[in-house]
Amino acid sequence: MLASRSRAPIGARRRRFVLERPLEEPDGFGGVVRRFVAGPLLWGAIEPLGSVERVRFGRAETIATHQIRFAYGPEITPAMRLTSGSRRFAIRAAGDPDGRRRALICQVEELSDAGGAA
Numbered sequence: 001m002l003a004s005r006s007r008a009p010i011g012a013r014r015r016r017f018v019l020e021r022p023l024e025e026p027d028g029f030g031g032v033v034r035r036f037v038a039g040p041l042l043w044g045a046i047e048p049l050g051s052v053e054r055v056r057f058g059r060a061e062t063i064a065t066h067q068i069r070f071a072y073g074p075e076i077t078p079a080m081r082l083t084s085g086s087r088r089f090a091i092r093a094a095g096d097p098d099g100r101r102r103a104l105i106c107q108v109e110e111l112s113d114a115g116g117a118a
Contacts, residue, residue, distance in 0.1 A: 012045040012069075013043045013044050013045045013069065013070070013071065014043065014045070015043070015044055015045065015046055015084055016041060016042075016043060016084065017041070017042045017043070017044050017068065017070075017082045017083065017084045018038050018039065018040075018041055018042075018082070018083045018084075019039040019040050019041075019042055019074065019076065019080055019082060020036035020037065020038055020039060020080060020081045020082070020083060021036065021037055021039045021079075021080055022034050022035075022036055022079050022080065023035055023036070023037050036080075036081060039074075039080075040073075040074055042070050042073065042074075042082075043070070043071075044068045044069055044070040045068070045069045046066050046067070046068050046084070047066060047067045047068075047069070048064065048065075048066050049065045049066055049067055049107075050065055051063060051064050051065060052065055052109070061112075063109045063110070064109070064110040065107070065108070065109055065110075066089065066107075066108050066109075066110065067105060067106070067107055067108070068082065068089070068105070068106045068108055069103055069104070069105050069106075070103070070104045070105075070106070071102075071103065071104070072096060072101045072102055072103055072104050073104065076091060076094040076104060076106060077091070077094065078090075078091050078092060078093065078094070079091075081111070082106070082108060087110060088110070088111040089106075089108035089109065089110055089111065090108060090109045090111055091106050091107075091108055092107045092108060092109060093106070093107040094106040094107075
């Protein structure tokens with residue numbers, strides 16, 4: 001369950017995000033190629049939560065985790081991702097913290113430039 005924090009003032013949602021939706025196309029060899037296409041523009045507030053250390057491809061890496069708060073709006077799923085300028089975020093969880101359709105909170109991991117989608 002997503003933790004609800006004190007309500008942020010509307011002015012705190014001043015960062016612009018683009019919600020990217022996955023698009024899968026056949027690769028001609030029985031598999032698929034996934035790319036992301038730009039979707040709606042959203043204004044939100046980002047808050048760093050810390051970092052998570054994990055082993056990936058045989059080496060330790062530190063993943064920055066954040067919480068992004070939006071006004072309630074389009075459906076957001078973990079298959080999608082968010083971008084803000086040159087920064088990209090993989091969505092790990094998204095939901096309405098109190099069920100009143102006032103806010104949408106996303107738990108995200110920041111993607112590195114070399115790693116692509118996690």
